[in-house]
Amino acid sequence: MSSSASLQSIVDEIVAAMAAETERGKVATYIPGLACVSPAHFGMAVITADGALAAGGDATMPFSIQSVSKVFALTMALGKVGDQLWQRVGREPSGNAFNSIVQLEVEHGIPRNPFINAGALVVADVNLSGHMPRESIGELIRFIRFLADDETIVVDDAVARGEAETGYRNIALANYMRAFGNIHNAVELVLGCYFHQCAIAMSCVQLARAGRFLMLDGRQPEGGCVISPRRARRINALMLTCGHYDASGDFAFRIGIPGKSGVGGGILAVVPGKASIAVWSPGLNESGNSHLGTLALERLAQATGWSVFSARA
Ligand code: GLU
Numbered sequence: 001m002s003s004s005a006s007l008q009s010i011v012d013e014i015v016a017a018m019a020a021e022t023e024r025g026k027v028a029t030y031i032p033g034l035a036c037v038s039p040a041h042f043g044m045a046v047i048t049a050d051g052a053l054a055a056g057g058d059a060t061m062p063f064s065i066q067s068v069s070k071v072f073a074l075t076m077a078l079g080k081v082g083d084q085l086w087q088r089v090g091r092e093p094s095g096n097a098f099n100s101i102v103q104l105e106v107e108h109g110i111p112r113n114p115f116i117n118a119g120a121l122v123v124a125d126v127n128l129s130g131h132m133p134r135e136s137i138g139e140l141i142r143f144i145r146f147l148a149d150d151e152t153i154v155v156d157d158a159v160a161r162g163e164a165e166t167g168y169r170n171i172a173l174a175n176y177m178r179a180f181g182n183i184h185n186a187v188e189l190v191l192g193c194y195f196h197q198c199a200i201a202m203s204c205v206q207l208a209r210a211g212r213f214l215m216l217d218g219r220q221p222e223g224g225c226v227i228s229p230r231r232a233r234r235i236n237a238l239m240l241t242c243g244h245y246d247a248s249g250d251f252a253f254r255i256g257i258p259g260k261s262g263v264g265g266g267i268l269a270v271v272p273g274k275a276s277i278a279v280w281s282p283g284l285n286e287s288g289n290s291h292l293g294t295l296a297l298e299r300l301a302q303a304t305g306w307s308v309f310s311a312r313a
Pocket residue numbers: 065066067068098099117163170195198261262263264
């Protein structure tokens with residue numbers, strides 16, 4: 001990609017195009033704190049490997065990162081238990097809804113991957129072991145603040161509370177896995193950690209900053225190793241294969257870069273060696289991914305040539 005000035009003009013064009021879109025998807029209503037967010041929002045932030053930032057729209061407005069938090073929680077859990085994690089969580093796309101319980105029965109309580117809810121609950125259980133819930137969520141927040149180099153990132157407690165009051169499916173999933181012995185801590189504590197991690201609020205700029213280590217083979221831009229290059233590669237691989245619910249294949253086909261989306265309408269996307277990107281628009285498409293966020297990433301990939309499948313990238 002060329003200069004940061006031309007990257008900013010690409011972002012400006014995308015922001016203008018998204019503002020003009022009339023079809024904006026549907027905001028998730030099953031979590032009380034998300035139902036009242038306006039679908040009019042759109043934000044985008046792109047940070048390149050040389051540290052340049054191009055941003056536009058609502059790029060500095062915090063939103064509920066929801067399942068995007070699964071990337072950071074997974075990174076932390078791998079740091080704690082390493083490859084042992086894979087005895088408790090798989091690495092295959094699920095082909096089922098993100099909150100599905102069906103597969104768990106035939107697969108003996110081992111979730112398909114760490115990015116569906118069941119898998120993220122196991123990851124939250126790993127991160128909780130040996131800690132009080134408050135310490136565990138504090139550790140995750142501190143990790144994300146460190147990655148983003150931003151001490152202002154916080155949990156939106158109202159969103160966490162709202163989900164705790166209505167999250168019956170997640171409550172069922174956690175109990176079901178506990179019955180298989182794949183949740184080790186008290187179910188209500190694991191759920192509390194999970195709901196709080198999903199309720200972390202971040203802006204696109206903060207999220208793109210937090211994702212930089214994944215574009216830099218596990219290193220922070222200032223130097224310092226967060227994870228090994230091999231682990232960064234593997235997390236990116238999981239984002240590509242499992243990061244967009246049941247539409248992960250379509251996202252790889254259309255956009256061709258690893259990404260993780262959340263029902264708050266955020267997507268973190270990583271072009272290894274090139275860019276860390278965050279987009280946010282709360283309206284979701286029928287697969288539960290941000291409608292405009294996906295369109296915007298598709299346009300960005302086209303304009304820059306970024307793709308993990310292309311020699312041009
Ligand atoms: N907290 C949400 C849930 O568990 C996260 C879902 C998502 O973003 O995919 O339902």
